[in-house]
Amino acid sequence: DVKVTQSSRYLVKRTGEKVFLECVQDMDHENMFWYRQDPGLGLRLIYFSYDVKMKEKGDIPEGYSVSREKKERFSLILESASTNQTSMYLCASSLGADRGRGYTFGSGTRLTVV
Amino acid sequence: AQKITQTQPGMFVQEKEAVTLDCTYDTSDPSYGLFWYKQPSSGEMIFLIYQGSYDQQNATEGRYSLNFQKARKSANLVISASQLGDSAMYFCAMREIVTAGKSTFGDGTTLTVKP
Numbered sequence: 356d357v358k359v360t361q362s363s364r365y366l367v368k369r370t371g372e373k374v375f376l377e378c379v380q381d382m383d384h385e386n387m388f389w390y391r392q393d394p395g396l397g398l399r400l401i402y403f404s405y406d407v408k409m410k411e412k413g414d415i416p417e418g419y420s421v422s423r424e425k426k427e428r429f430s431l432i433l434e435s436a437s438t439n440q441t442s443m444y445l446c447a448s449s450l451g452a453d454r455g456r457g458y459t460f461g462s463g464t465r466l467t468v469v
Numbered sequence: 470a471q472k473i474t475q476t477q478p479g480m481f482v483q484e485k486e487a488v489t490l491d492c493t494y495d496t497s498d499p500s501y502g503l504f505w506y507k508q509p510s511s512g513e514m515i516f517l518i519y520q521g522s523y524d525q526q527n528a529t530e531g532r533y534s535l536n537f538q539k540a541r542k543s544a545n546l547v548i549s550a551s552q553l554g555d556s557a558m559y560f561c562a563m564r565e566i567v568t569a570g571k572s573t574f575g576d577g578t579t580l581t582v583k584p
Contacts, residue, residue: 395576396576397473397574397576398560400573403570413571443512449570456516456519457517458506458514458516458572460506460513460515462513
């Protein structure tokens with residue numbers, strides 16, 4: 356089974372801190388994604404990557420950056436955390452060519468910024 | 470721009486009965502895929518079922534089926550013989566071929582199965 360592992364389940368950070376959320380997948384998927392999930396807003400795409408060192412902005416990239424130095428790892432960076440970035444963050448991966456399988460998601464990281 | 474609408478914030482169903490969760494979508498791309506995901510209270514999203522825009526038959530996966538009506542731009546999820554473990558949030562999503570694999574999600578429907 357494909358596994359997507361997010362490094363932290365719960366995280367509490369202070370306003371202004373630099374925050375790293377790590378995501379690792381073990382099945383050689385080309386595509387990786389970062390979404391945030393907020394009540395009533397569904398999932399919103401922050402950034403995605405379809406290859407090593409490639410990245411594309413999603414719908415809400417402001418205040419975030421990403422890094423993909425290796426195929427299996429996709430990191431989300433909050434340069435200076437703010438309280439409005441308190442949210443559930445979901446990492447997902449998928450094969451580039453096989454569009455019928457859907458994403459495999461990690462367990463999520465619930466980030467609280469105080 | 471693609472958009473997914475789920476109009477039912479919450480639904481209740483009696484155990485062993487069938488339930489339909491609604492999803493409508495909007496896209497100008499003739500080639501796209503539609504997906505349903507389940508998110509239990511534990512938080513992990515689980516892929517359930519996929520329908521391609523050119524598929525002639527409605528997709529089925531065990532107790533899940535997708536009622537695809539292309540002209541109406543709807544892709545409703547039907548769960549037959551509901552079980553208590555089906556209680557979760559359900560998300561409809563769409564992926565256009567031109568958007569390099571990224572998906573747009575609806576706001577979700579919370580399903581509660583009553584014993």
